[in-house]
Amino acid sequence: MSTITRRDFLKYCGFSAAAIALTSSKLGFLAEALANPSAPSVIWLHGSSCTGCSVSLLNRIADAAGPAPTIKEVLTDAINLVYHATLMTPAGDPAVAELRRVYDGGNYILVLEGGVPTAFGGAPCIVYSLHGEETTYQRAVQEMSAKALAVVCVGTCASFGGIPASGSNPTGVVGVGQLTGRATINISGCPANPDWVVWAIVQLLTGTPVDLDADGRPTALYTETIHGASKQLVHDKCPRNPYVNALAPAEAAAFSDCDGKCLIQLGCRGPSTKSRCNGCWNILAPPSNPDPVDRWQNNWCIGVNAPCHGCVEKTFPGPESFYEPYSPPG
Amino acid sequence: MPVIAIAVDPVTRIEGHLKAEIEVDTIGGVQQVSHVRMVGTLFRGFEKLLEGRDPRDAPILTSRICGVCPTSHAEVAVLALDQAGGVEVPAAGRILRNLVHGACFLESHILHFYLLSLPDYIKGPAMPPWTPGFEMDRRVDQATTDVFMAHYLQAINVRRKCHEMGALFGGKLPHTPAYIAGGFTAVPSSANLATFAAHLDDVIAFIETCYLPDAERLASLYSDYFRIGRGHGNLLCYGAFELNDSGSSKLFPAGRVLNGGGVQAMDAAAITEDATHSWYTDASNNQHPSVGDTVPQYPKDGGYSWLKAPRYGGVPYECGPLARMWSKGEYTNGISAMDRIRARAYEARLLAAEMKNWLGEIGNGDTVYAPWTNPGTATAAGLSEAPRGALGHWIGIEAGKISHYQVITPTCWTISPRDGAGQLGPLEQALMGTPIANVHHPVEALRVIHSVDPCLDCATHVVKAK
Structure with a gap:
């Protein structure tokens, strides 16, 4: 020690x-x-x-x-x-x-x-x-x-x-x-x-x-500053948001076809959640034997097609379903 | 010599809040535990929070029962929802659930041995958080201590790596959002499967070269603990890690053992909960969890814990790796504090090897989800295992919302208080007769307590307040 x-x-x-x-x-x-x-x-x-x-x-x-x-x-x-x-x-x-x-x-x-x-x-x-x-x-x-x-x-x-x-x-x-x-x-x-x-x-x-x-x-x-602008909301920084990433596909309508897509219809609370979660979780170093991959992997909820549940917010969890389109109280 | 009463509060190096009330007496020339009460000192009322909610929220909320076994609660909750919705999860969804759950098992076992249990046996550095420790019989020489401490530091890294593996598909750990009714959210990619495999190899190497040899080293230095902490000798396993899509085959089969005997069938219908010595009204005594209702009553005559006392056919059972390995026929050396520690290490090796095989069963882009529809009205149960033992969720759905939710956790089984028949809880029984050399430093009692890997966060929410 x-x-x-x-x-x-x-x-x-x-x-x-x-x-x-x-x-x-x-x-x-x-x-x-x-x-x-x-x-x-x-x-x-x-x-x-x-x-x-x-x-x-x-x-x-x-x-x-x-x-x-x-x-x-x-x-x-x-x-x-x-x-x-x-x-x-x-x-x-x-x-x-x-x-x-x-x-x-x-x-x-x-x-x-x-x-x-x-x-x-x-x-x-x-x-x-x-x-x-x-x-x-x-x-x-x-x-x-x-x-x-x-x-x-x-x-x-x-x-x-x-x-x-x-x-x-x-x-x-x-x-x-x-x-x-x-x-x-x-x-x-x-x-x-x-x-x-x-x-x-x-x-x-x-x-x-x-x-x-x-x-x-x-x-x-x-809060994060992206391209000189101060961004608070997860959605405003999300690579699945077409306004952030022009290459982002259309919104997902069901879990059976949601890979890589915006999850807003599946309950994502990103539009009302202040956080800098993207790539912030369980950051994975390359393995000690780096073959066949040698890269850092950044994880987060939306990265695995899971809607943001707004867990950093005072309104979490709230009575609302995690899987229906979300509107914050008030 | 008079009977000496000791309270160890808090019992540390566990998850959650636990107090041990112990009396020590000299019997047959040996100073030993002559009376014990294990007191769960946290109550959150989780099941009540679920009522009226969308059933699909259950895995997300119940994960937060425990930061050490969140995936176990998520897994059990989605098993109940799959059953309620009548959906069969695609193979890749089942396997990803198993892989992330398995990663958390390995994390928990490694954390338990090195960070939570080892300080009962070896002297750590002379600084917080290792000081001031209990005085104890030091049987480990400096060279061996150095080996243990070097592995302790490695273990900190390896357990982190287990969570990182799990987060490849789980998004974040603890508290993954990837377990959903009908399957899993993450879609496997070739790159993620390869990364998971490479990290799993690192974890397996640590288990083979450090964890297992260290467990054996500890067992040989403290071989008297093969005769300490036996308890009732009753083991219970619900079964876990489904190997086929129907769930009929599991890596650890369900089973139970009475007084160290052969493996018998396990029927969840025989489970009841007793509240005689718990801070809940007696009205709900001895009900099955599918109908059980619990109303807090504090203070209460005879009550001494926020835990209830689950019983199988009226009999107390402990659960955990030893029960699983016994049920599988992989470990039948004995039932004791040290057998629990050893069985846990052997289980880690067995599970990690199996996880390698599962990785080979899925491929890039496999389907992970089958559409789940709300049944409107249903009752269902999810039974599986957390790292520290049998975990069950019982759900009732009415008008599409959760109308009833009941959880029985492994720590509730193992650290339960006495029941109405006066039978001690499994850990209480295991502590009886434990020799105590120094009543001011009852480290022997801590060793027995830690051998069951208590997780009071899990145990103390088990209530439905009115």
Whole structure:
């Protein structure tokens, strides 16, 4: 493990600088931040979640240099991840004692995965016990948000409530900002894209102000500039949209004949979804034995003929069918 | 010596929220677990969210029950929808489902062994997130530890690669949108099939040269764990990975084992759920999931978990790789904490080899979808396996919308609480008698808990609130 250094983390940031718009001067600040032994710790708590955002984060761990960057450094050297229930070795009291020690010190970034259930006094989600007393996620979020340097909501559930808050919302789930009334940096998505999560943490470590949209999402992540024009909506950037790509075929009318075609009639929410998803997911490096193919492969939902479900939006999932033409509420 | 009560909360290196309440007593000169309650500490009410929705939404929403086995929920949901709509999925659609599902199995097994389980046995680097760990009997010398840790780092890459393979056809993982009623969205291309094959070769090489030898190395160093964590000895497998279009032949056949005996037939009609010690009203006790209804009641006398207690013919069963491999006749060494770990590794090798064969059965541009029409009114069930065991969805459709949805997850089977007859849940039973050297560092209990690969995200949504 000691072979991984902070220098490697900076290298990662260099690799992904193009993708996440880090300037070289920011990388300089990052070097200073990482050299600082009193750099903030990271506490990562799970609420009403599926752990999918944590799994997604792991999908950016790689040894090899290249377009698929690595976050192993983030987990080991670069970020002092003191509490993450899926990844950490400690369990029970020792784990919780360490968590409370860092909380008392106040020098931490709080990362929250999962919405906050408020029904039954918060009992649908217990995050830990301390001295035999159970602590609800609701209480932990309230307490720890108050002392955190910053709060990052990873995924749509923490950002807006997401799927557990849909329909009749049986456990009274709300997003973190809705519970605390405090500003949060929302990295929405189901799951959150790991590059976007790393980007947000790097901004915080370097003390860089983050410009947020009306839903608390970094504008730098959910908007793209294409041919000099600022584009937010998936549809406005989609290679299957004839206005973007003159060679795009006609809209698909059925799944039996939709390969490569615009999916708007099959429920695609791209026209009302702000994101830069195209080619952003599970970026595949060439195999170690590159024959018979030697290329990077960029994946995304629409790339496999699946309609965009708008999973980064506050309106996700909504009561509407995922497979009928979509009009957003309001 | 007095009985000592321990609460391990949170149990970490699992998916979701789990608490272990353990009492330790000295019996026959051995300090050991004498009482245990496993407490699921998350409840989301997923089934209720589905009511009134387009049935086709079920695979998308139920995938989000679990970020570690989303494709298992998607697979089971589309199996139920295929049945409800009376559609037979074309071979390429079935095989692409299997390949993406298989990629997630391999990802989950590798993740489990190295990231979730191994820290119970070896000492990691002296930094978070490895510190402060439990003190434990260190039987692994430094040279072997270095081998394990080198493979731990490789495993991080290989599990990522499994997801990337799956995303070739799934679009993104976790949470692919490619599983649809009637088939699959992605159309296979020669290039993607070749890329998948090349990456699968890398994964197979890792399983052969690292994962399997490491599992055997661990088994020889901790051979006492072949006698620890047996539990009831009951194994249940619904069957998974359909090998023909009718679904009559499966890579892992359905079956069940009572007290370590021979394989018997599995009939899903014998499944019921008990809520005596769960935070739900008793009204729904012992109903089949096709009719079962669940109303939360918190607090409740005698209740101690958000999990219900599924039973087969009134009997508790554990599920997972050991149950599948036993049902297939591939692994019958024994039932214990270490047998679960070994069977999981052997299953990874068997499945990966089979996936290579499946790749050869499909070609460029093959048809992946058969038109699915909403039946208006129907009831159906989807039964398959998640990496950690038997997974079932039961759906009711009325007026073209979901009127009933019930999910029983593998973790619900394995980590269930006691039932009305007082029978312990499988993991509770497995923990009984586990020797505990140091009550302040009950790592032996963690080893038994992790051997079943708990996934509480999956388990704790299993409710339909009113």
